[in-house]
Amino acid sequence: MKAAPFSYVRPTRLDDVVAELERAESTGGGKVIAGGQSLLPVLAMRLGRPKTLVDITRVRELAELQDDVGTVRIGAAVRQRRVERELARRVPLVGRALPWVGHREIRSRGTVCGSLAHADPSAELPAVALCLDATLTVVGPEGRRRVPAAEFFTGAMSTVLAPAELVTSVTVPTPRAGEGFGFEELARRHGDFALAGAAARVRRDGDAVTEAALVGFGVADRAQHRDLTVPMAQAVSQHGADEKALTTTLAEAVDQIAAEVVTASDAHASQQYRRRLMRVLGTRALVRAWTDSRRRTHA
């Protein structure tokens, strides 16, 4: 199938992007196009028929990758591959998740913000954004607002974005002292979307856990974030360095998420299998994050 007819504009200023999106609203609807890696298949299958595509990749300020004290800011036109090359060490959880996003060719075109705006429930980057408490900057006719990742995703392929709004950047915290990260996923073939996956962040103070967060993805209409500080702290104080005992105890806490797996059985996996996966991958991600936290004594 071919896409339905559309017009295409490529502004070079952010104001003009917003003006074009606003104009498109009254003429049959518009869509931002960034890397096109998700949008073009949608158009080709006629799952969407926007009348105007507004290409944001020529807006200079959206192509910025800014490394500040304590955070990095990734502009909306920055490709995933560039982040993988330049920021993998600076934001380790992003660095661990990106190789799982499609293939290198896809990441050479796809953008980090495009993946967040697309809000696929099986996508890696929304889960990472939730796990790290990232903040999205959104611009539209009413001005600029900052939206925490926890408030951005509203369901499968849906977000708080209004029709004439776009994400201009995402700000991700860099690791603090004592923080560690884990990322686990299972896909049928490398580059496929995940059957299920988990991102974990744990913070320690000496031998005690002070924060633990787990995000499961591919298991519901959007990634699922849980604060597991209490069970993680209890498990660590009980079992210390005994990784096997730690794993068994944590698996019970991870069942919180596993029990809530609602993704229906499909040709790839049954719901029951996804539940088991969530339990295994979630536990493994937490244990990895705990081990990793030992290496980061300074921010």
Ligand SMILES: Cc1cc2nc3c(=O)[nH]c(=O)nc-3n(C[C@H](O)[C@H](O)[C@H](O)COP(=O)(O)OP(=O)(O)OC[C@H]3O[C@@H](n4cnc5c(N)ncnc54)[C@H](O)[C@@H]3O)c2cc1C
């Ligand atoms: C073969 C293949 C395999 C893939 N595998 C994976 C995978 O395993 N995991 C995964 O996560 N993804 C996967 N993807 C998707 C890929 O990561 C996309 O690049 C990403 O989801 C969307 O980024 P994009 O820049 O290409 O956005 P586009 O395709 O340009 O846009 C996607 C949607 O987001 C909107 N949008 C884009 N940018 C903005 C913005 N700044 N503000 C507001 N709205 C915006 C668009 O209007 C559109 O609705 C795969 C894609 C392909 C083709």
